[in-house]
Amino acid sequence: MSEKKIYLFTRFERLWHWTQAVLIILLLITGFEIHGTYSLFGYKRAVTIHNFCGITWIILFFLFVFWLFVTGEWKQYIPTSKKMGEVILFYSYGIFKGRSHPFHKSREHKHNPLQRIVYLILASFFLPIQILSGIYYYTYHMWPKMGGFAIFSSINPVAFIHTLFAFIILQFLIIHIYMTTTGETLFSHIKSMFTGWEKVEEPSN
Template sequence: MTINNGKMKNIYLYARFERLWHWLQTLLIIILLLTGFEVNGAFTLFGFRTAVEVHNFVGLTWLIAFAFFVFWIFTTGEWRQYIPTTKKMISVVRYYMYGIFRGELHPVPKRKEAKHNPLQRIVYLILAAILLPVQMVTGFLYWGYNSWGDWGLSWLSLQVVALIHIAGAFAILSFVVVHVYMITTGHTIFAHTRAMITGWEEVADEASVGDWEYKTKAKTA
């Protein structure tokens, strides 16, 4: 990649908690996918019993950890980073479909106030607000199957809960595939990965790109 022609600057994009959260969640998701698909019968890795026990434990761990994330995102105001927008959406889509092959600059460089591009916003919102909670709720119900009677949930069908949970797992796995690829599309292959480890991201230092999302900027300023 050749756009690094001296007009770059380092910004501190991801706070310590954010990075910790990201990598912890990475670990949890990988373990859950491996053990979950083993229970589903896709392969044998840990052995069914270990897979179930680890999956249950890690699932519950995630459920608790997620509460900290929700707390963090609301107390810091970072939740605004997830407000979906259509602004620049077309240009971002056009960039990934076409411009990236032409060596063009990303139409929406990362800023502290807007670390997600419009495409990321909508995808991460769906992930954090819908997909993960659905997985957690169905997972918790699945785990608590024996208590459904006590919880007044005898009308629930384990099959329905299980199938939603499995469908969610496929969605998350597909996300992981695309996500792992997309993080290689920075100005260098590992630029985005480095940013999520150190917190610091190198971005194009162009004032002109700025003001694409004034709403967020105004509120967090």
């Protein structure tokens, strides 16, 4: 097996990823302050930061979706079962034995099958729900005035959904950050997310 460096993440991708990371972390911190879990920024400032980050995130999310379709990168998120078993086995067993990762990254296949399915669910289900419930939460008082759009009679179920998915995203974040340490070195994955370049092993044919 030989090693080589490939340019895996374009400048936009990296900018998008880290901006989203900052926004999501700030949204979680301020969101749980608004939920009453602790006090940090002060309630009013937490609300202001949360709303600012939320709106910024919506814009960023649409830019990302646009980028996905223009570049054809959406194909990276088509789920596959190929090597899925091996990848799961690797993380639950092989990694302790010092075995090498069964999936080999390339420009055409950036994500392993586990990443594909998790990112797809996240980007097409969890995040849109969080964004939509956030928008509804932010504008709920306007809906009755605009007529016919009062889907929920009270903000209660919307707040429930928004809180539930905040927990799900928090859980993703914890696992996601942990997984970055499973590269060649502890910080090699994080480094490549900054530089764009990733060291990959080429399977010896």
